[in-house]
Amino acid sequence: MELIQYIxxxxxxxxxxxxxxxxxVAYIVLMERKVIARMQNRWxxxxxxxxxxxxxxxxxxxxxxxxxxxxxxxxxxxxxxxxMIALILSLISISIIPFGxxxxxxxxxxxxxxxxxxxxxxxxxxxxxxLIILGITSLGVYGVALSGWSSNSKYSLLGSLxxxxxxxSYELALGLSLVGVLLLAGSLSxxxxxxxxxxxxxxxxxFGGLQFVAFFIYIMAAYAETNRIxxxxxxxxxxxxxxxxTEYSAMKFAMFFMAEYCNMVTVACLATLLFFGGxxxxxxxxxxxxxxxxxxxxPLFWFFVKVFFFIFVYIWIRGTLPxxxxxxxxxxxxxxxxxxxxxNIVVTSLVLALRS
Amino acid sequence: xxxxxxxxxxxxxxxxxxxxxxxLVAGGMVALSALLGKHRYSRTKMQAYECxxxxxxDARQRFSVKFYMVAMLFILFDVEAIFLIPWAVIxxxxxxxxxxxxxAGPRDFSARMFGFWEMxxxxxIVLVGFFYIWKKGAxxxxxxxxxxxx
Amino acid sequence: MLHTILFLxxxxxxxxxxxxxxxxxxxxxxxxxxxxxxxxLALLFLLxxxxxxxxxxxxxxxxxVMVLFVFVIMLLNxxxxxxxRGSRVAxxxxxxxxxxxxxxxxxxxxxxxxxxxxxxxxxxxxxTQELGIALFREFLLPFEITSVLVLIAIMGAVVLxxxxxx
Numbered sequence: 001m002e003l004i005q006y007i008x009x010x011x012x013x014x015x016x017x018x019x020x021x022x023x024x025v026a027y028i029v030l031m032e033r034k035v036i037a038r039m040q041n042r043w044x045x046x047x048x049x050x051x052x053x054x055x056x057x058x059x060x061x062x063x064x065x066x067x068x069x070x071x072x073x074x075x076x077x078x079x080x081x082x083x084m085i086a087l088i089l090s091l092i093s094i095s096i097i098p099f100g101x102x103x104x105x106x107x108x109x110x111x112x113x114x115x116x117x118x119x120x121x122x123x124x125x126x127x128x129x130x131l132i133i134l135g136i137t138s139l140g141v142y143g144v145a146l147s148g149w150s151s152n153s154k155y156s157l158l159g160s161l162x163x164x165x166x167x168x169s170y171e172l173a174l175g176l177s178l179v180g181v182l183l184l185a186g187s188l189s190x191x192x193x194x195x196x197x198x199x200x201x202x203x204x205x206x207f208g209g210l211q212f213v214a215f216f217i218y219i220m221a222a223y224a225e226t227n228r229i230x231x232x233x234x235x236x237x238x239x240x241x242x243x244x245x246t247e248y249s250a251m252k253f254a255m256f257f258m259a260e261y262c263n264m265v266t267v268a269c270l271a272t273l274l275f276f277g278g279x280x281x282x283x284x285x286x287x288x289x290x291x292x293x294x295x296x297x298x299p300l301f302w303f304f305v306k307v308f309f310f311i312f313v314y315i316w317i318r319g320t321l322p323x324x325x326x327x328x329x330x331x332x333x334x335x336x337x338x339x340x341x342x343x344n345i346v347v348t349s350l351v352l353a354l355r356s
Numbered sequence: 357x358x359x360x361x362x363x364x365x366x367x368x369x370x371x372x373x374x375x376x377x378x379x380l381v382a383g384g385m386v387a388l389s390a391l392l393g394k395h396r397y398s399r400t401k402m403q404a405y406e407c408x409x410x411x412x413x414d415a416r417q418r419f420s421v422k423f424y425m426v427a428m429l430f431i432l433f434d435v436e437a438i439f440l441i442p443w444a445v446i447x448x449x450x451x452x453x454x455x456x457x458x459x460a461g462p463r464d465f466s467a468r469m470f471g472f473w474e475m476x477x478x479x480x481i482v483l484v485g486f487f488y489i490w491k492k493g494a495x496x497x498x499x500x501x502x503x504x505x506x
Numbered sequence: 507m508l509h510t511i512l513f514l515x516x517x518x519x520x521x522x523x524x525x526x527x528x529x530x531x532x533x534x535x536x537x538x539x540x541x542x543x544x545x546x547l548a549l550l551f552l553l554x555x556x557x558x559x560x561x562x563x564x565x566x567x568x569x570x571v572m573v574l575f576v577f578v579i580m581l582l583n584x585x586x587x588x589x590x591r592g593s594r595v596a597x598x599x600x601x602x603x604x605x606x607x608x609x610x611x612x613x614x615x616x617x618x619x620x621x622x623x624x625x626x627x628x629x630x631x632x633x634t635q636e637l638g639i640a641l642f643r644e645f646l647l648p649f650e651i652t653s654v655l656v657l658i659a660i661m662g663a664v665v666l667x668x669x670x671x672x
Contacts, residue, residue, distance in 0.1 A: 010370035068393040084382040091378035115370040131561035138569025153404035168430040182444035251389030327497035427574040428663040442638035481653035485660035
């Protein structure tokens with residue numbers, strides 16, 4: 001009985017979250033276009049709706065109605081499967097991410113996380129949540145590799161080769177940069193990692209745990225994992241046209257795009273959860289007088305402020321930095337980030353051992 | 357309502373559901389696009405893109421051994437990274453767990469440092485391999501052939 | 507009940523993936539079905555209560571080892587298998603051998619059923635913390651030796667990929 005109730009809540013949360021995520025993705029694209037435009041002294045989209053706010057809707061309709069070209073030389077089953085793999089993988093992670101504590105609604109405790117339930121005294125979430133997200137990230141290579149190979153076009157193949165080699169190289173640094181946080185938190189459950197940062201600003205792993213080196217490794221590796229500037233070599237338009245999705249059109253092209261932005265959201269959520277205290281307010285510990293309603297909204301508010309900030313940084317960096325050269329990119333990953341992340345682990349564990 | 361403890365794997369059911377829903381969303385998008393988009397066949401349009409020129413040859417050629425090299429090294433360092441994760445998770449509990457075996461108290465220096473030395477030996481040995489491949493030039497992407505073996 | 511249903515679903519997917527792996531003629535399809543097998547194996551590990559092993563199965567096998575497989579298949583441009591008429595040796599030795607092996611396995615398992623002891627399905631749950639303590643206390647030496655293994659493999663990879671000097 002309880003199981004059915006739990007599943008029912010899960011279904012509602014999944015539907016709601018997917019809707020929010022896909023809408024957010026559409027509006028992040030708009031925000032990116034707007035912000036980049038302002039940075040380059042342009043206006044950006046402003047024709048469809050007030051301030052161009054209906055632009056994502058128009059784009060969506062256009063993507064669905066455009067001709068769905070499947071070139072003759074492609075290997076059809078995988079050509080169709082590749083964008084689906086990319087999108088499916090990017091949509092899974094959000095179910096593991098916690099957004100706050102729990103809401104007490106109509107006699108039920110509802111955790112603000114899809115994969116979590118109320119045990120009667122506390123919230124039980126997945127014990128290896130972080131590892132599952134890492135696992136999903138590691139599977140992301142297939143969407144890229146298969147799309148390039150099945151397209152049977154030179155640009156696609158070169159782009160996908162580059163992208164796959166880049167993804168697997170930076171995955172190492174990504175995984176190792178998280179070890180510092182794990183040392184401090186002592187758990188793989190995302191909820192417990194956040195709980196270990198409760199208190200104030202100084203308890204966040206970024207400040208209190210002195211994990212800023214780990215954070216910068218994480219952010220750089222994550223940018224490479226999501227194929228964003230300055231690591232967007234796979235789609236370097238000056239050399240490779242559009243990289244691995246050169247041969248894709250209509251909705252299939254849009255699916256790669258959506259996957260990229262969903263992954264950006266996941267990266268921003270994970271950065272918030274692991275390094276910046278999740279839904280904990282930076283003003284915690286000051287005991288400011290706040291209305292009781294604020295206590296309910298506050299976790300979600302701070303979580304989304306932080307996530308929004310990281311997404312803005314993504315766009316900001318896109319407007320600022322040029323692209324790496326490919327050999328620089330590979331040696332940056334292997335010769336700089338990898339040794340640095342190992343050094344971070346050694347130093348963090350040494351400090352922890354001496355200080356305990 | 358009495359709260360029976362649910363089995364641990366119940367936690368994963370929402371993730372499973374999410375995967376199913378994500379498959380439906382992705383499948384729906386492909387299907388919708390195939391149904392609603394117009395289809396007008398033309399031979400030139402259906403060629404692989406080569407900057408508007410007539411395509412030459414097959415795209416699937418053999419590629420540099422570098423890419424396999426990266427994939428192989430990735431597996432090995434991934435195995436190393438995976439071992440660091442359980443170590444990191446129990447690092448703070450290890451002194452208490454290891455102290456009886458060392459004949460020391462959980463607050464003693466030897467017990468506190470034990471976990472650190474354990475991993476330092478492990479990382480040290482793997483790093484020997486890392487510097488070996490570095491010196492061999494396996495990490496140089498566009499090195500000239502005189503300098504390296506690749 | 508729920509456990510049994512989930513087990514049957516993923517065991518079914520696993521066996522179907524393995525069969526597809528053998529029956530597909532294009533190597534890329536075979537590799538992809540092997541990934542499906544790895545994924546469903548991970549879920550079976552999860553049902554057994556081995557969370558960490560399940561995650562490692564995904565990260566290392568599906569996310570790293572199979573990437574190398576796919577790379578090799580993609581880059582070597584391995585085409586479809588040719589259909590052959592099938593060899594007589596396979597028919598006369600392989601099929602009886604397979605049946606004998608299967609029978610032997612079944613017999614061994616059912617004969618030693620009482621010595622193996624019993625455990626409730628899904629009742630044996632190991633959190634990562636317990637696994638870590640065991641690995642870094644009881645099994646410390648095997649763990650440290652793993653690093654030598656990784657070192658040898660790194661050197662082996664370099665030797666394998668080296669250019670042949672004329």
